[in-house]
Amino acid sequence: MKQIFKYIILTLFVPALFIKCANNNTQNDPWKTANNIVETIGSISFKDTTYNITKYGAIADGKTLNTSVINAVIEMCSVNGGGTVLVPEGTYLTGAIHFEDSVNLKIDKGATLLFSVDPKDYLPVVKTSWEGIFCYNYSPLIYAYGKKNIALTGEGTVNGMAIPENWWRLKGKTKYGWKEGMESQLDSVGQPLLNQYNKNQTKVEDRQMGEGHYLRPHFIQFFECTNALIEGITVEDSPFWVIHPVLCENLTIRGVTVNSNGPNNDGCDPESCKNVLIENCIFNTGDDCIALKSGRDDDGRAMNRPIENVVIRNCTMKNGHGGVVLGSEISGGCKNIFVENCEMNSPELDRAIRIKTNNNRGGVTENVYIRNLNVGQVKEAIVRINCSYDSKEGQGNFIPTVQNIFISNVQSQKAQMALKLDGLEGENCIKNIHIENCSFNGVKEDNVIKYVESLNLKSVHINDELINESL
Template sequence: MVRNLFFTRNNFFLVLFSMFFLSCGVKQQQSIVGDNPWKTMQHIIDSVKVPSFRNKTYVITDFGAQAGGVFDNTQAFKKAIQICTENGGGKVLVPSGKYLTGPIHLENNVNLHLEEGAEILFSTNTADYPIVHTSWEGTELMNYSPLIYAYKKNNVAVTGKGILNGQANNEKWLWWCGSKRYGWKEGMPSQGDPANRVRLVAMAEEGVPVSERVFGEGHYLRPNFIEFFECTNMLLKEVKIINAPFWVIHPMKSTNVTVDGVTVQSHGPNNDGCDPEYSKNVIIKNCTFNTGDDCIAIKSGRDADGRRVAIPSENIIVQNCKMIDGHGGVVMGSEISAGVKNVFVENCVMDSPNLDRAIRLKSNSKRGGLIENVYVRNLDIGQVKESVLIIDMFYNVYGSQSGNFIPRVQNVFLENIKVKDGGKYGILAKGYKEAPIKNVVFKNVKIEKVGKAYSIENVEGLQLIDTYVNGTLVVSPK
C-alpha cells in the first residue's frame, strides 16, 4: 500500500510538472505568434502542399481537339481529363493554338497545362453550361457551371503560359449586370430582377436548402470563371486570364490553394481578381491584377448563408503582387458573415489612377462577421483615389443593408508603407459605438499628396508610429 501510494504521489507530481511545462510552452508559443506574426506566416507557407503529378502527358489533339477557335472541343477536353485521372493522373496538354470549348471540369491528379501560344476560348452559349452546385456573391445555389470547375477534388492544377479567355463582352454575359455601361438597355432583363438575385438572397434568409435554389437559364446570374469548390491542394500558375463573366478566381471551401504568377486582366462588372471564400491556407503570390472590381477580395459568405456555413476564411497570404486598376488592392468583404482572420500582405506594388484604395475592409450590420489579425508590410503605393486604408462597417450596396449583426474589426497593422499620391485620406475608418474598431497601427508609413491624415469614428487604439503625412510627423489621436 505504501509503495503504491509513493508511486501515485510521484506520478501526481510528474503530471503537475508536465502540465506546468506544457503550459509554459503554450504560453511561449502564443507569445511568439503574437510578437512575430511573420513567423506565423512562414509556418503557414511551409504547411501548404503544392500538387505534384505523374510524368505522363495527354495531348488534347489526340482526343479529337482541333485548333482554330471554331470547332467545339468540349468532348475532347472531357475525354483527355477522364483518361488522365483514371490512369493515375498527369498532364493534360493544350498545344499552341486557339481552342473553343464549353466548361472544363477538372478531376483528381490532373494538371491542365497550356503551352505558350495556347488559348482556350470559352463558349458564351448558356446552353453549354450545366447547372452545378456553386456560389454567387456569397450565397450558395444551383447555377451555371463555372468556366473551369473542380468539385470536391484533390491535387489539381491549371498551369502554363497560355491564355484563358472567357470571351465576355457587352453583348455576351456582361450586360446581365443591369448597367448601361456594359450594354444593358431599358426593358432588358438583368440579375437585379426580383426573381433573380433578390430571390436568391431571400431563399438563403428563409433557410431553403441549396439543392432547391435552382437558377440558371432565365435568371441572369453570371458564372464564376475558375472555381475550386471543397478542394484540397490546388495550384493555378502562370496563366493569363481575360474577359471574365464574373468573379475570376474563386477558391470556395478549399484548403491549400496556391495562385502563383497569374495575370488577371478583366474589366467587366464584378470582375474581382481572386476571391478566397470559406477557405484556409491560400497563397497568392507573384500575380498581376488589373480588374473591374477588387483585385483580391477575401470573403466568407453573405448574411444568413454565411452564418449557416460558419467557416471563416483564414491564413490568407498575398506576396509580391502588382495591383493596377480595381476598387481595392487587398480587400476583406463585403460577403464576410463567417469572418476572416490571419491575413498577411507583403512586398506588393499598387498604382493606378483607377485604383480606389490599397487596403479595404468592408461589412455592415446585415453581414456582421469578425475581421481580425491583418498584417501588411512593405507596400509601394503610387496612386490611389480615396484612401490607403479604409475600414467601412456601413458598406451599402443594393439598397438598405441594416440588420442586427454588428461587424467587428480588430488588430490591423500596416508597416513600412510608402505612398506617392494618397488620395483623400490616409485612414478612413468608421465603426459602431457598441462595437468600435480596435487596435489599428501604422508604423513607418509615409504618405504624400493626401488630403487628410485620417478620418475616424468609433475607433479605439489607433497608433501612428513614425508616420508622416505630407512630410509632417502625425501624432496618434488621444
C-alpha cells in the first residue's frame, strides 16, 4: 500500500503543503449546525378539512383525463383556507398538477396518479430551470410556483409513464429509443438554443421553449416555495429530473422512494435552496441519486444563490451515477452540507461521493461534512472530485474552488479505487480535504490524485493497510 502513495506524490503537481490533523475545521462541533438546520426547517400543518377528488368528478379508470378536476379541487381547498386534497385508492390519469397555498396533496395507499405522455398536457409553458438555466418550458408534472405551506404526501404512487417510445427518446441517444431522423433535445432549437440564451443572458421571459423545442419536463418541481414537504410517496418513470426544488426555503423530503432509470433521471436535485432535509429515502435512478445544484454558468453567477444548509441522512442509494453528488450545475456556490448514516450499494452505482465542476461553472463548494456511510460496492471510486467535468464544453475562465471537505467513518467493500481527485493544473482549486477513520476494502487500483493542495488522511485503511499521510 506504500506504492499507492508513491503514485500520489508523483502525480501531485502543486506544491505539497503538510498540515496538522485539523480538529474538524472548527473548534466547535459542525454537526451542531446540522441540528440547527433541521430545527429551523421545522414542520408544517394543515387545516383539518379533506377534499376527496372523486366527490368532485375524478374517475379512477386510468383512462379519463382528470387534470381539470384535480386542479379545481386544489384551488377550492386553498381558497377555503387550505387542507388536504385526497387522491383515494384507484388509478387516475392526469396532466400537469399545479399547487396552491396551504394544500396537502395526499396520494392514499393503493392510489396511483398516472401522468399523460402527451406533451400538450403540460402546456402552457411555465417558468422553470432546465439543467440550471432559467426558461419557460413544459410544466413539470407536479408544479408549484411561489407557494407557501404545501405538501405532497401519502403512501401512493405517482408514475410519469416515461419510456423510450415517448419522453426518453428526446435525449437523442439510441440507448433510449432515439433513431436517426427523430427530434431530440440536441436539435438546434433545443438544448443548444437554451445554452445560447444563457451565454447571451437573454431575458428569461424571452426564453420560450416548450412545444417544438424537445426539452423534457421535470416530474416534481417546487419553484420559489417556502415551507414545503414531500413525504412517503413512490415516484416512478420520470421524463427528466425527478424531484427538483428550485430557490426554495425550509424544505423536507422524507421517506420517498424513487424508481426511475431513464436518462437524466436524477432522484433529488435541490437547486439554490436553503434549509433542506432529505431523510429516510430510497433512490434507484438512471443518473445521480441526490445532486445539489446552484445554477449553470452565467445564470448561476447572475443569480448568485448557493445551495446551502442541507442535511442528508438515513438514505439508501442503489443504481445511479453517484450516491451524493455536488454539481455540476453549481456556479452559484454550495456550502454547509451534511451527509450521514447512508447506505450505498449496487453494481450499477458508479460512485459514492462525487463533486463535479469545471472552469465554465466556477463557484465555491465548501464546508461539506460526511460521516458514517456504509458502501457495499461501486463501479469506480468511493470519493470522486473532478474540476474538469464534461470537457466537451470547452475551456472557460471561471476557476472553481472545492475546499473544506471532511469525510469520516466510511466503510466500503468493493471499488475500482478509493480516491479519484482531479484538480486543474496550475490552480489551487481542490484544497483542505480531510479523510479520517475510513476503511476501503476490495480496492483494485491505486488512488489517482492530481493538482490537490492540502490532503490529510488519518487512520485510513485501504485493503486493510493503514495510511496516515498529509500532502
